[in-house]
Amino acid sequence: MVVIAALATSIGLSPDVDMPDPHASSPLEGEPPSEWVPRAAAGDRSAFERLHERFAPGLMRFILKRVDGNADLAEELAHLTWIAAWDALRQGKFDSQRGAFSTFLYGVGSKYWLRHRRDARTDARITAAIGQAQSPAHASPADPAGTMAFVELLQDVRDLLFGESGPQTLSPEEREVLLESARGTSERDLAARLRLAPSTINARKQSGYAKMRRALIGRGWNEESVEHCLSEIE
Amino acid sequence: MKNDTLDKLIRMAAEAEALETELTGVRRGAPSALRIPPATMSRRFWLAGIPTAVAAGWALWIAVAPRPTAESPIVANSEVQVRRIAGLPPATTPCVVTFDASSQQQMSMMAILRTWSDECECLSWQVHRFQDGSTVARVDEINNQQLDIPVGNAPPVAQLLVVAAANRTEDLPDNAAENKALLDCLNERPYASDDEPDVFALATAVESCLPMGVAVVPKPFVAACRSR
Numbered sequence: 001m002v003v004i005a006a007l008a009t010s011i012g013l014s015p016d017v018d019m020p021d022p023h024a025s026s027p028l029e030g031e032p033p034s035e036w037v038p039r040a041a042a043g044d045r046s047a048f049e050r051l052h053e054r055f056a057p058g059l060m061r062f063i064l065k066r067v068d069g070n071a072d073l074a075e076e077l078a079h080l081t082w083i084a085a086w087d088a089l090r091q092g093k094f095d096s097q098r099g100a101f102s103t104f105l106y107g108v109g110s111k112y113w114l115r116h117r118r119d120a121r122t123d124a125r126i127t128a129a130i131g132q133a134q135s136p137a138h139a140s141p142a143d144p145a146g147t148m149a150f151v152e153l154l155q156d157v158r159d160l161l162f163g164e165s166g167p168q169t170l171s172p173e174e175r176e177v178l179l180e181s182a183r184g185t186s187e188r189d190l191a192a193r194l195r196l197a198p199s200t201i202n203a204r205k206q207s208g209y210a211k212m213r214r215a216l217i218g219r220g221w222n223e224e225s226v227e228h229c230l231s232e233i234e
Numbered sequence: 235m236k237n238d239t240l241d242k243l244i245r246m247a248a249e250a251e252a253l254e255t256e257l258t259g260v261r262r263g264a265p266s267a268l269r270i271p272p273a274t275m276s277r278r279f280w281l282a283g284i285p286t287a288v289a290a291g292w293a294l295w296i297a298v299a300p301r302p303t304a305e306s307p308i309v310a311n312s313e314v315q316v317r318r319i320a321g322l323p324p325a326t327t328p329c330v331v332t333f334d335a336s337s338q339q340q341m342s343m344m345a346i347l348r349t350w351s352d353e354c355e356c357l358s359w360q361v362h363r364f365q366d367g368s369t370v371a372r373v374d375e376i377n378n379q380q381l382d383i384p385v386g387n388a389p390p391v392a393q394l395l396v397v398a399a400a401n402r403t404e405d406l407p408d409n410a411a412e413n414k415a416l417l418d419c420l421n422e423r424p425y426a427s428d429d430e431p432d433v434f435a436l437a438t439a440v441e442s443c444l445p446m447g448v449a450v451v452p453k454p455f456v457a458a459c460r461s462r
Contacts, residue, residue, distance in 0.1 A: 058253035106250035182244035
């Protein structure tokens with residue numbers, strides 16, 4: 001609640017506001033999150049609260065992993081991410097046509113984390129002071145608008161892997177191998193788990209890569225634009 | 235586009251997708267604050283902590299530590315909640331700790347336990363079987379899933395229930411071979427520190443041993459159930 005109160009203060013809500021009960025009925029009840037985004041952008045605080053309520057735990061978990069469980073640092077980076085998200089929504093810098101809000105949140109959160117990591121490397125003293133008010137991320141806030149190209153790219157990849165167009169692009173077997181491979185699972189381990197030959201795993205992986213590559217090119221991406229987008233958050 | 239670049243994009247897409255699932259598991263503070271006792275620690279040491287209620291004559295005794303509060307969901311404001319059901323009678327047979335997993339949307343779930351094993355007198359991972367014998371159950375917004383966790387002759391050590399949830403049943407291990415692979419992954423996993431891992435590390439271990447897109451909700455508990 002302390003975090004929520006602090007966030008509420010940062011984005012101009014009443015400091016003592018409580019996050020709504022997820023089980024309580026509200027004017028937004030039954031509406032998909034895609035409807036909350038334009039409402040929040042128009043200044044509807046309850047819509048933003050619903051977005052926060054829905055995505056804050058996942059964002060926190062993602063950042064906690066990145067910072068090796070340092071809860072104070074994760075909380076601070078999550079806090080900054082939400083402030084940036086609120087600002088982007090209010091200033092019309094987030095375009096929901098180009099990507100889901102969760103992708104955008106992921107992009108902004110990644111940016112803050114990477115910026116912190118970069119700054120921390122150059123100043124061990126700041127790393128030691130993690131959790132203090134003068135976080136390096138405060139000194140150089142991420143630009144949410146600059147994240148949109150990355151968001152669009154990542155949204156396309158999400159669609160290919162998890163969206164409706166996914167099955168038309170990748171077979172379930174290829175998808176599984178690609179996800180496991182990206183996660184760091186070796187072909188040998190995956191082959192043992194699936195009781196297949198490593199060569200079969202490799203064939204699926206190469207086939208999956210080729211299909212992903214073709215699909216992304218079909219959506220207008222090329223090596224240069226992809227690298228440029230990735231550089232936005234690296 | 236190089237394969238490494240595609241790998242990077244796929245990994246990030248999966249992480250972003252995980253934000254969308256609404257199925258989350260770690261809240262700051264409570265879970266990471268609770269430390270699981272060393273798996274190899276002497277059973278006698280822990281038995282020394284059993285409250286005098288046992289000696290006073292209850293046939294069976296069950297306790298679940300109220301951490302942080304017994305009835306508050308471990309994950310506030312998330313779509314999946316795991317609560318312990320209050321008011322367990324002291325003479326329940328068989329000796330169980332009951333949890334209630336609820337969701338605001340239909341999903342599939344499995345319960346993975348790091349619990350006491352009489353065989354090794356240590357904490358080890360197990361996959362819970364539901365009443366119908368399966369390890370994966372469907373939960374929807376109408377019918378919550380009740381989890382009756384047998385604690386056997388467990389001394390009052392800190393144990394862990396991890397609910398793994400996915401939108402699709404096929405994303406969860408649901409046969410003997412897959413469950414064995416999961417348990418092998420968990421029980422043979424090295425941890426970064428020599429200390430016993432905390433709840434966050436254990437929940438992360440479960441997540442990493444499961445397919446991508448599966449979210450975990452950890453619920454630490456302390457339970458003991460002893461016959462007089």
